[in-house]
Amino acid sequence: MQKANALEFSATNDAVEWLKRNRKEVLVGSIVIIAGAANSEQHEALRNSRIALHFILERNEAGAFEEFFKNFNNKDSFTPVLSFSTKEEADAWLEAHPAPPHGAFVGVGQLRYHVAYARELKHRKLLPLPTQEEWARMEEEPEQEEVEEESNHPPPKLGAEFHLFDLLNVVCFYLYEMEQRMSSPEEIEALKTAKIAFHFVMDTGEEHGFKEYLETLRSSMVSPAALQSFSTREEAESWLARQPEPPPPVVVAIGRDLYSVGYNRRHQMRLLLRIPTPQVLDTRAP
Incomplete structure (x- = not known):
């Protein structure tokens, strides 16, 4: 790794x-x-x-x-699996689909949308992909009027x-x-x-896995005590192999390092994800 x-x-x-x-x-x-x-x-x-x-x-x-x-911004790689005349038609298809194909692309006219589906969270959405022109505009210095207009918009929460x-x-x-x-x-x-x-x-398709990683990271900062401690990674992986599938998202220690127990749902693999220290994550550290 x-x-x-x-x-x-x-x-x-x-x-x-x-x-x-x-x-x-x-x-x-x-x-x-x-x-x-x-x-x-x-x-x-x-x-x-x-x-x-x-x-x-x-x-x-x-x-x-x-x-x-x-x-990411190569339009040739975003071949749509389906095309719709209107966004309303695409939204209706997404809501009616029993298991939308996460990661696929659909077309609405000249626009492309990324299908996002998180089964565990019961969340589905069509994410618009920026066009080449939009990327170019974002990378250019904005006009002063645009900056002033955007400054009046409340930040998302x-x-x-x-x-x-x-x-x-x-x-x-x-x-x-x-x-x-x-x-x-x-x-x-x-x-x-x-x-x-x-x-x-x-x-x-790992929104759920990322959520679990965040939760274990936060819990490790509140209470650094690990559920299990191991001397070597081999010992930890042997323990992990005996856990349910998918394994519960907990914190374990290997030596002095903390790890989050994770699961790759796409490949059905159990994972040990190293948790970065607060010093590594602190953007204001000297």
Whole structure:
């Protein structure tokens, strides 16, 4: 399993230079910390982005994420399985389907939508994909009038019940604020990587798994005591093999490291996901 290397830079320029030399490594195994957050909400957005990247890397899906990243805005890779004349027709199909094909794409006219379905959470939604023109507009410096208009919009908030879609909206809102203060394509690319990480988790159908990972991470910070402790990973994996399928989301210790017990529903695999330390997740750490 690939390990995530937490790289912290005291200045944005240092991070940019590192990104220029190691762009591929950002996608396949390293988490870059750019000290550019201006408020607590932006710090939290960076922290949640870092958790999403840890979740992907600990599941040994760095290669799949790299491929997903490269094709994320490639319209040729978004071949729709069905096409509809109107969004209303597409929504009606989604609601009537007993088990919508998570990760598939449907077309509505010239637009493309990503089918998101979380069976455990009884949640289904069509997520619009940005067009090439929209990506280009997002990467350009916005007009002053647009900035003033957007500043009047209230920021999105998380609901009482966890939904990865809501978390994505909140994270993107504050990362977009950060983008407005960044000047180089490399910086914007790093934030784009963070956003796409959430899309990747949804595309793999692991909203429920990510929710469990967040819960075990939070419980480990409140009470660091692990359910079970092991000297070696082999001992932990032997214990995990005897657990129900899927195993309960609990925290175990291997040596001095804490791990979240997870489950890859797509491949029906039991997982031990290393929990990052508070120091690694703290975007304000010196």
